[in-house]
Amino acid sequence: MSYLRHLNLNQSIMGNxxxxxxxxxxxxxAELAYSINQERQALLHSxxxxxxxxxxxxxxxxxxxxxxxxxxxxxxxxSMRIPSSKExxxxxxxxxxxxxxxxxxxxxxxxxxxSIPTEISxxxxxxxxxxxxxxxxxxxxx
Numbered sequence: 001m002s003y004l005r006h007l008n009l010n011q012s013i014m015g016n017x018x019x020x021x022x023x024x025x026x027x028x029x030a031e032l033a034y035s036i037n038q039e040r041q042a043l044l045h046s047x048x049x050x051x052x053x054x055x056x057x058x059x060x061x062x063x064x065x066x067x068x069x070x071x072x073x074x075x076x077x078x079s080m081r082i083p084s085s086k087e088x089x090x091x092x093x094x095x096x097x098x099x100x101x102x103x104x105x106x107x108x109x110x111x112x113x114x115s116i117p118t119e120i121s122x123x124x125x126x127x128x129x130x131x132x133x134x135x136x137x138x139x140x141x142x
Contacts, residue, residue, distance in 0.1 A: 036070045042098035043072075047088045072099045076106030076130070083110070090114045091136060102126055109133040 040058040043049050049061050059066035065074035075094070083089050091112045096102070097119045103126060112134040120129060 038098050039072045042095045046094040047085075048083050048094065067101060069101075071101035073101050073125075074104045074106075075099070075102065076104070076108070086113075091131075091134070092117060096120050097122060099123065100125070104128045106130040107134065112136060 043058055043061070043064065049058075049064075057070075058064055058072070059070060063075060063077050064072060067073050083093075089110075089112055091107070091114045096105075096117050100123070102123050105126065105128065108130045109132070112131070114136060115138045116131065116136055120126065
């Protein structure tokens with residue numbers, strides 16, 4: 001009889017452990033999906049990719065590359081278009097803090113204006129940040 005109670009107790013603990021692991025995995029996947037959606041919304045909010053064909057996966061957009069998990073790691077490159085209006089030429093239009101996995105950002109020659117966002121110092125994975133041939137001011141200390 002005590003063996004059966006012990007067996008039931010072990011099964012109960014195992015069941016709770018499995019449930020906990022499943023709940024934790026679900027929460028992690030939900031957080032990742034939220035993070036990826038935040039990145040997509042930040043790209044759209046900038047207005048630099050704001051056209052009708054951008055209802056697809058943001059990882060397929062011109063000038064955007066993502067890692068296997070769907071997080072943006074590259075913004076920029078030769079395929080990226082210069083914003084069409086002066087209002088969109090402000091570098092502050094792109095919320096840099098929305099891209100925690102960003103490794104490479106090339107905004108060379110886009111005619112951007114304004115101050116370089118100090119928040120770029122929070123991007124710990126950022127290796128390259130190319131801003132030459134723009135109309136930016138201020139100096140950033142890291």
